Amino acid sequence: MNVQSPPEKLKARDYATDQEVRWCPGCGDYAILKGVQNTLAQLEADPKNTVFVSGIGCAARFPYYMETYGFHTIHGRSPAVASGVKLANPELDVWVVGGDGDMLSIGGNHTMHAIRRNVDLQILLFNNQIYGLTKGQYSPTSKIGTKSPSTPLGSIDNPVSAAQFALGVGGTFIARSSDILQKHLPEVLKRAYQHKGASFVEIFQNCIVYNDGAFKHFTEKAIQDEMQIHVEHDQPLLFGEDKQKGLILNKEEMRLEVATLGENGVTIDDIAVHDETNRGLATMLAQMDPPNFPVALGVLYAEAAPTYESAVHSQIDQAGKDAGEADINKLLRRGQTWTVE
Amino acid sequence: MSEVAAVERPEDDRTEIESAVVRFAGDSGDGMQLTGSQFTMTAAIAGHDLATFPDFPAEIRAPAGTTFGVSAFQINFGARKIMTSGDQLDVLVAMNPAALITNLADVKPHGIVIADSGAFTDRNLAKAGYDENPLENGSLDDYRLVKIDMTRLTVEAVKEFGLSNKEALRSKNMWALGLVYWMYGRKRQASVDWLQAKFAGKEDIANANIAAMNAGHAFGETAEMPAELGTFEVEPAKIEPGLYRTITGAESVSLGLLAGSQLAGLKISFCSYPITPASSLLHQLARMKEFGVVTFQAEDEIAAAAAAIGASYAGSLGITSSSGPGIALKMEAIGLAIATELPLVIVNSQRAGPSTGMPTKTEQSDLYQAVYGRNGDAPMPVISVSTPSDGYEVAIEAVRIATKYMTPVMVLTDGYITNASEPWLIPESGDNDPFEVQFRTDPENFQPFMRDDDTLARPWVKPGTPDLMHRIGGIERSYDSGHISYDPENHQKMTDVRAAKVLGVANDIPEQECSVGEAGGKLAVVGWGSTYGPINRAVSNMRDEGLDVSHIHLRYIWPLPRNLGELLGSFDKVLVPEMNTGQLKTLLRDQYLLPAEGFNKVNGKPFLIGELEDAILDRLEN
Ligand SMILES: Cc1ncc(C[n+]2csc(CCOP(=O)(O)OP(=O)(O)O)c2C)c(N)n1
Ligand code: SF4
Ligand SMILES: [Mg+2]
Numbered sequence: 001m002n003v004q005s006p007p008e009k010l011k012a013r014d015y016a017t018d019q020e021v022r023w024c025p026g027c028g029d030y031a032i033l034k035g036v037q038n039t040l041a042q043l044e045a046d047p048k049n050t051v052f053v054s055g056i057g058c059a060a061r062f063p064y065y066m067e068t069y070g071f072h073t074i075h076g077r078s079p080a081v082a083s084g085v086k087l088a089n090p091e092l093d094v095w096v097v098g099g100d101g102d103m104l105s106i107g108g109n110h111t112m113h114a115i116r117r118n119v120d121l122q123i124l125l126f127n128n129q130i131y132g133l134t135k136g137q138y139s140p141t142s143k144i145g146t147k148s149p150s151t152p153l154g155s156i157d158n159p160v161s162a163a164q165f166a167l168g169v170g171g172t173f174i175a176r177s178s179d180i181l182q183k184h185l186p187e188v189l190k191r192a193y194q195h196k197g198a199s200f201v202e203i204f205q206n207c208i209v210y211n212d213g214a215f216k217h218f219t220e221k222a223i224q225d226e227m228q229i230h231v232e233h234d235q236p237l238l239f240g241e242d243k244q245k246g247l248i249l250n251k252e253e254m255r256l257e258v259a260t261l262g263e264n265g266v267t268i269d270d271i272a273v274h275d276e277t278n279r280g281l282a283t284m285l286a287q288m289d290p291p292n293f294p295v296a297l298g299v300l301y302a303e304a305a306p307t308y309e310s311a312v313h314s315q316i317d318q319a320g321k322d323a324g325e326a327d328i329n330k331l332l333r334r335g336q337t338w339t340v341e
Numbered sequence: 342m343s344e345v346a347a348v349e350r351p352e353d354d355r356t357e358i359e360s361a362v363v364r365f366a367g368d369s370g371d372g373m374q375l376t377g378s379q380f381t382m383t384a385a386i387a388g389h390d391l392a393t394f395p396d397f398p399a400e401i402r403a404p405a406g407t408t409f410g411v412s413a414f415q416i417n418f419g420a421r422k423i424m425t426s427g428d429q430l431d432v433l434v435a436m437n438p439a440a441l442i443t444n445l446a447d448v449k450p451h452g453i454v455i456a457d458s459g460a461f462t463d464r465n466l467a468k469a470g471y472d473e474n475p476l477e478n479g480s481l482d483d484y485r486l487v488k489i490d491m492t493r494l495t496v497e498a499v500k501e502f503g504l505s506n507k508e509a510l511r512s513k514n515m516w517a518l519g520l521v522y523w524m525y526g527r528k529r530q531a532s533v534d535w536l537q538a539k540f541a542g543k544e545d546i547a548n549a550n551i552a553a554m555n556a557g558h559a560f561g562e563t564a565e566m567p568a569e570l571g572t573f574e575v576e577p578a579k580i581e582p583g584l585y586r587t588i589t590g591a592e593s594v595s596l597g598l599l600a601g602s603q604l605a606g607l608k609i610s611f612c613s614y615p616i617t618p619a620s621s622l623l624h625q626l627a628r629m630k631e632f633g634v635v636t637f638q639a640e641d642e643i644a645a646a647a648a649a650i651g652a653s654y655a656g657s658l659g660i661t662s663s664s665g666p667g668i669a670l671k672m673e674a675i676g677l678a679i680a681t682e683l684p685l686v687i688v689n690s691q692r693a694g695p696s697t698g699m700p701t702k703t704e705q706s707d708l709y710q711a712v713y714g715r716n717g718d719a720p721m722p723v724i725s726v727s728t729p730s731d732g733y734e735v736a737i738e739a740v741r742i743a744t745k746y747m748t749p750v751m752v753l754t755d756g757y758i759t760n761a762s763e764p765w766l767i768p769e770s771g772d773n774d775p776f777e778v779q780f781r782t783d784p785e786n787f788q789p790f791m792r793d794d795d796t797l798a799r800p801w802v803k804p805g806t807p808d809l810m811h812r813i814g815g816i817e818r819s820y821d822s823g824h825i826s827y828d829p830e831n832h833q834k835m836t837d838v839r840a841a842k843v844l845g846v847a848n849d850i851p852e853q854e855c856s857v858g859e860a861g862g863k864l865a866v867v868g869w870g871s872t873y874g875p876i877n878r879a880v881s882n883m884r885d886e887g888l889d890v891s892h893i894h895l896r897y898i899w900p901l902p903r904n905l906g907e908l909l910g911s912f913d914k915v916l917v918p919e920m921n922t923g924q925l926k927t928l929l930r931d932q933y934l935l936p937a938e939g940f941n942k943v944n945g946k947p948f949l950i951g952e953l954e955d956a957i958l959d960r961l962e963n
Contacts, residue, residue: 018810047810048804049810051804053651064812064825068936069804071654072689072814074673074816080651081651083644083651083655084637084650084652084655085651085654087652088608088652088653089657089803092804109641110644110647112640117751178873275564316630322631328596329769333584336535337586340585341582
């Protein structure tokens with residue numbers, strides 16, 4: 001409330017509130033908060049036109065820490081609340097923040113529909129593969145065998161892949177990053193912001209208390225180059241310490257394979273080139289899992305499409321034009337009327 | 342739009358009657374609802390007061406000829422004030438055996454039964470469960486039975502248009518309508534105009550329907566009609582002069598919401614999920630786009646409520662609408678609107694429950710849900726619609742309270758009101774005082790939960806306003822600043838102020854008056870919602886017989902009007918008829934510690950005047 005209209009560019013810290021941040025020390029959410037604040041500063045986002053909407057969970061505390069408009073709603077419903085905000089005022093930049101339980105379990109339905117309608121929202125899913133706030137039960141993204149208070153012998157149900165889900169429901173922008181990738185994350189978030197329509201970003205987030213190290217098999221320093229591929233549009237899908245590894249498309253079997261440049265006669269020309277407008281390729285990238293494949297990060301898919309709220313408002317505008325002057329007194333008298341003398 | 346002069350004067354010796362109740366009943370494919378609404382329109386044009394009750398099957402395409410596929414439309418019209426669609430039928434038009442067997446019980450002793458004998462085939466008789474043909478076996482001797490082979494006569498009347506047999510039979514309802522028009526000396530022009538407009542571009546169909554209607558009418562005029570079938574004259578009612586239309590509850594509520602939004606200076610965001618009988622509201626609003634109305638068919642009721650709350654947060658008028666099961670789903674979100682103190686209008690078109698219950702049958706059993714049905718101490722104003730036209734004023738009032746007090750408001754209507762219609766003296770939008778919303782824009786001393794001294798409402802800030810960025814949420818918040826607070830004293834204070842704010846609405850609504858009778862006496866009959874018509878008529882009738890009874894009808898369910906306790910205390914007895922098992926009764930007992938007594942029924946149908954008269958007599962005699 002105490003930020004005056006800025007004479008010059010805002011810095012990342014100008015997007016922070018005076019509220020004490022209440023996540024556990026070492027929680028990945030801190031890094032994401034910093035990443036988002038950096039992104040807004042780089043975008044020169046206007047705080048008064050920025051709204052953060054969240055559900056319930058550790059991740060969903062996010063709006064309290066952003067010096068913008070914010071609405072901490074109820075568990076799972078943030079995509080629906082945010083859709084209402086955007087429909088009522090399409091001029092606002094609306095960000096949605098939530099955890100894997102919030103957005104894929106209780107709110108999976110709303111996440112699906114906000115994405116498929118293509119409401120112009122930035123939807124940030126903080127995936128820690130656990131229910132943090134309720135003290136560590138397994139979540140719909142937890143790996144099979146996750147031991148938790150509610151699954152002492154290990155979880156038995158198949159996890160959902162957030163990115164594949166978003167692709168499957170017709171998402172027009174699907175990207176991935178991670179809490180610890182402080183350079184990568186703002187770049188991805190900027191692309192999400194610039195995309196008109198529902199931008200779905202899965203951010204791998206470490207819950208240091210209840211699921212520490214859930215992502216270390218691809219985020220640990222020693223193996224990160226081998227186990228991550230940062231995809232970029234129109235660029236060959238290369239990874240590895242010296243970018244000596246790449247993905248080739250096995251056209252006969254319609255799947256990706258890992259190859260090493262120089263081995264078996266593989267050259268750079270054999271390496272598949274990322275095309276973020278290709279949903280099939282994006283789906284194959286989203287499916288990749290260590291140890292046989294690296295995890296694909298970056299913008300997996302982006303497609304220009306009309307947004308839901310613009311279509312809604314263009315129907316309204318057209319109806320207004322067709323009607324000339326909309327007069328409620330005429331509407332009250334529409335249809336058969338009669339006069340009693 | 343057509344303005345039509347008074348009734349046709351009967352040439353022949355018509356029997357003069359004060360009012361009549363007619364029900365058209367047939368297969369759901371027989372077009373009974375259209376027939377009924379045409380008859381309604383014509384009765385209205387003839388200057389009668391009237392009330393209607395459409396009753397259609399739950400199944401979309403129930404098998405033809407079955408009892409559960411029967412669709413009926415009832416109208417009560419007359420030269421006096423009409424309060425209900427009528428207890429008993431003067432005339433039943435039965436288009437097939439199933440329609441006869443399911444509706445006969447409602448016909449008055451010696452009432453008129455007009456049956457399409459052509460549809461009483463062995464097959465149809467069997468489907469309806471008749472062992473023998475009731476038109477032939479004397480079982481209807483207590484009625485004035487008129488058997489006409491409308492099936493054959495219709496096919497003959499439309500022969501020249503070269504329609505298939507099936508298409509030709511679609512005009513059977515118009516043949517029946519023509520005959521009933523003749524009985525009551527009605528002009529047909531309005532229906533001719535309507536048919537031509539409805540089937541514009543399908544001349545053959547329009548002409549066939551018109552020919553069928555004319556043939557039915559001519560049959561009455563020329564045929565040797567059985568003495569059973571009388572012709573009647575009903576004088577125009579004494580009605581306040583002005584321009585009228587018929588209106589259903591769904592129409593009045595949707596128009597009232599639009600009018601309310603304009604009075605508040607807001608655009609509507611109407612978010613809903615289809616459910617019987619609430620969907621018609623969504624359909625109505627979806628056709629008001631030229632007024633800037635956003636309608637959003639959400640993925641479920643929870644999303645609908647959530648999106649409406651998001652829209653209110655963004656500075657538009659968030660409205661959500663459903664019926665009982667959907668309202669249950671919305672409750673957590675409504676709690677969020679209560680906690681964050683955002684305006685929201687929730688329209689509940691009640692139906693018979695619990696669970697799926699009887700979707701097409703009416704009930705008023707969501708009062709508990711509306712007043713009490715949330716987690717935590719979560720008070721919210723609740724107001725109710727009493728008649729099909731009343732929805733207009735009630736919806737405006739809901740918008741006024743929601744925006745002035747920054748609170749959700751629930752409007753209770755029901756399946757009966759939603760579909761029933763009555764004539765309506767059309768208001769001007771300028772008849773109501775505006776209550777334009779003042780959004781907070783001043784950053785000086787701004788705190789999101791700082792309250793207005795008078796209303797206790799917090800300021801409403803649109804995102805996009807400079808220098809007023811703030812956060813709100815469902816976690817308990819500090820009294821002024823709105824920051825998260827788990828402080829016990831603060832929670833007490835916030836709980837108290839939320840309750841006080843809602844109770845304060847009682848100072849901003851009219852004192853309760855009696856609809857009929859004096860304040861004070863032997864018996865008060867207290868109702869709310871769609872029981873208005875039957876209670877009003879029953880109490881009036883009993884007063885005409887010299888009994889000391891008054892009718893009190895509540896629009897405001899929560900908070901209750903500030904003088905209600907005193908008013909009820911001035912009666913010896915309080916009787917509360919409700920289409921539930923006693924929900925308002927419980928509320929009144931709780932609030933006023935008075936021995937209010939219930940009179941309850943839940944058979945999916947509105948109260949009959951007769952059963953209320955008996956209940957009143959019973960209370961006054963014992
Ligand atoms: C209706 C409802 N059900 C359950 C809860 C309890 N609850 C709060 S947060 C949460 C899950 C949190 O997990 P996630 O969304 O992954 O967020 P995280 O805490 O991991 O960031 C649950 C079950 C609630 N607040 N509301
Ligand atoms: S419980 Fe886990 S996710 Fe929640 S704040 Fe602590 S570390 Fe972060
Ligand atoms: Mg989680």
